[in-house]
Amino acid sequence: MKLHTLLKFRYFLLFILMLSCKDAPKRESEAISEQQTENATASEETSEKTILFFGDSLTAGYGLDMEEAFPALIQDRLDSLELDYTVINSGVSGETTSGGLNRLDWVLNQEVDVFVLELGANDGLRGVPLTETRKNLQQIIDKVREKNPDTRIILAGMQIPPNMGPEYTAEFRKIFPELAEKNDIPLIPFLLEGVAGIPELNLEDGIHPTAEGHKIVRDNVWEVLEPNLQ
Template sequence: MRNILFFGDSLTAGYGLADAHKEACPALIQQKLNAEGYDYHVINGGLSGDTSGGGLTRLDYWLNKPLDIFILELGINDIRRHISPAKIYQNLNAIVNKVKVKYPNIKLALMGMQIPALIPGLPVDNFNSIFKRLADAHQMAFVPFYLDGVAGEIHLNIRDGLHPSAEGYKVIAEKIWPVIKPLLIKDW
């Protein structure tokens, strides 16, 4: 059996869900894998509130497990804490480099984030460009905006308006599945 690690923050962990083990995006991708006969185990390495720097610090724990696919979703909490886009990129790049050193043949995917230009004082363009630059630099499968179709949709988020509901995660899983599926190997 091969392993897929979703490594991220509350958007990976499934913050606010009644049962994140069944409703968060990694669990929904596991269901898709099972339904299509793929022999993969999805690991949810999400930690609510995590930043790119925090992810870099805790990465070694996860690298002690055999991994075949690494899916990275971090960065939005950094911008909320006014960490510079340059530092966010540096941390995310260091995470990817560390993964590649440990597993040179691993397949990589990046779940990008976007912030609206409506938020004054934030370096929106610099932040929004981080993810494409990182994906290009490492030839990673890329989802430009992980929350596409869910962000700002009241009926697809929990009460805080920031985190997807179980229904919101279904939308996310449908949108990211076509990016993840080409990374898979099917044993017959």
């Protein structure tokens, strides 16, 4: 990634594991808060529009360098097309829809033009009740719209392995298209289309994409994102 692009591409949180977050020292929390304030201020001082990716480890680029994760690859493509957008990666490893809802307010302290919502996978892997996942996602959508009705929201669809049983798996998959239809927002049908289940495109855990996998994820996202750019 070019230096100017790397400087332009900003992260709220970098590879924060869910279990370690609970015991993080106070000074770390304060440092994160200061960084968020600086990001918000910088955004206000520029005429560039902002695309915010709000998600979990898939968005954060777990196991990779920051420039290899799909949000950074989206920034590269925007820059190559000379589109005046700045990408912010607000992905947190281990994040659930509940955790995302809890941290949403400070994320929305800055103006966001496009909000890409990528949450739910960890709910499904942990067997969180489907009604709770659906409710949390809806509340996130509602809060974004309450903050700024002009923010364009894009929902990333997710699927999970059949560990929780076929009924749970099928109902989980339906949450995303149904919410997209209900709220009249664009849907990325399946974020990991062409990546999930392919060993060479995933890390050893079989869940998180490799750098090559993220290139495919970028294309999945771009297909839906591009028509929603002004």
